[in-house]
Amino acid sequence: MRFDVVTLFPDMFTGYLGQSLLHKAIEQGLVEVELHNLRDWSKDKHHNVDDRPFGGGPGMVLKVDTIVECVEEIQSQPDEKPHLVMLTPQGRRLDQRVVEELAESSRLILLCGRYEGFDQRVVDILDPDEISIGDFVLNGGEVAAMVLVDALVRMVPGVLGHEQSNQDDSFSRGNRLLEFAQYTRPRDYRGHRVPDILLSGDHERIAEWRKQQSLERTQKRRADLLDPPPHSQDESKTD
Ligand code: 6GU
Numbered sequence: 001m002r003f004d005v006v007t008l009f010p011d012m013f014t015g016y017l018g019q020s021l022l023h024k025a026i027e028q029g030l031v032e033v034e035l036h037n038l039r040d041w042s043k044d045k046h047h048n049v050d051d052r053p054f055g056g057g058p059g060m061v062l063k064v065d066t067i068v069e070c071v072e073e074i075q076s077q078p079d080e081k082p083h084l085v086m087l088t089p090q091g092r093r094l095d096q097r098v099v100e101e102l103a104e105s106s107r108l109i110l111l112c113g114r115y116e117g118f119d120q121r122v123v124d125i126l127d128p129d130e131i132s133i134g135d136f137v138l139n140g141g142e143v144a145a146m147v148l149v150d151a152l153v154r155m156v157p158g159v160l161g162h163e164q165s166n167q168d169d170s171f172s173r174g175n176r177l178l179e180f181a182q183y184t185r186p187r188d189y190r191g192h193r194v195p196d197i198l199l200s201g202d203h204e205r206i207a208e209w210r211k212q213q214s215l216e217r218t219q220k221r222r223a224d225l226l227d228p229p230p231h232s233q234d235e236s237k238t239d
Contacts, residue, residue, distance in 0.1 A: 001103075001156050002032040004074045004082065005145055006067070007112040008049060010035040012142045022150070025159045033149070038062075041070040050115055059116035067111065067122050074109055082107035084128040085148070087141030088117065091130030094148065096171035098131070102148070103155035110148065112141030176225045180213035 005013060017026065017033055025031040039047045043065070050060035075082065083105035092098065102108065111118075111128060123130070133144045153159050183194040197209050218225055 001030070001152065002034070002082075002107045003149055004034045004036060004107075004109045005112065006036045006038055006070055006074070006109065007142055007145070008038050008114055009140070009142055010037050013146065016146050021159065022153060025153055025156065028158070030156050030158050031153050036070060036074065038066060038070060041066045041073075053116060057116070061116050062113060062118045062122070064119040064121040064125070067118065068125055071109060071111070071126055080107050082109045084109045084111070084126060086111040086113070086118070086123070086128035086130045087133075087144040087148070088113050088130050089132045089137060091132040093135070094131050094133045094151075096151075099151045099155065103152055108152075110145045112145050114140040176218075177214040178217045178222060178225070180210040180217070
């Protein structure tokens with residue numbers, strides 16, 4: 001899976017890309033991430049990428065020409081046509097279903113916004129898949145893009161090393177339950193003991209107990225997952 005990330009702050013990604021699971025996936029050639037500094041596509045002598053909004057108002061708007069030309073250049077590479085994603089609070093909300101849908105593309109371009117957002121003509125011309133990671137406001141799309149990359153690389157075969165684990169996770173395909181409680185050694189910490197059943201060696205009863213735990217947790221914390229409203233996000237598709 002290949003990502004082309006368009007951002008004004010490529011350095012925000014380097015720590016994240018250099019660590020742990022993602023670092024390994026990149027080394028193994030399972031994942032490729034190319035960072036593009038939007039400022040490099042600016043044509044004016046001060047390398048400006050933003051300007052004041054027509055009609056007035058606070059903040060700055062990302063200019064249409066820089067972004068369109070940057071994306072067109074990335075799209076002109078001869079491989080498979082990438083799926084273009086724009087990270088914006090105006091987008092459809094990311095959930096595991098959307099992650100699974102996006103994971104079907106082997107190439108994605110991720111556009112990270114800043115300031116008051118993009119000139120509307122970026123959307124009109126490039127028709128990106130606009131994605132938001134939730135109903136709150138971030139300072140820019142970079143952290144949201146990292147969230148998306150993190151969720152997507154888990155879907156790439158070979159990245160996790162133990163494929164069972166992403167099937168078991170809360171929210172994976174068909175599974176809408178929260179995870180059961182996990183324990184490891186010691187068996188007793190300050191009087192907080194590991195439930196006896198987990199030490200019993202009876203795998204059938206353990207599986208039953210875990211299932212029950214998942215259900216109870218979900219009922220208590222996220223009843224909406226058990227009883228989704230009709231015509232919820234699962235049916236809606238915006239593109
Ligand atoms: Cl993708 N961008 C920004 N700036 N804020 C957000 C977001 C994205 N998703 C939720 N809030």
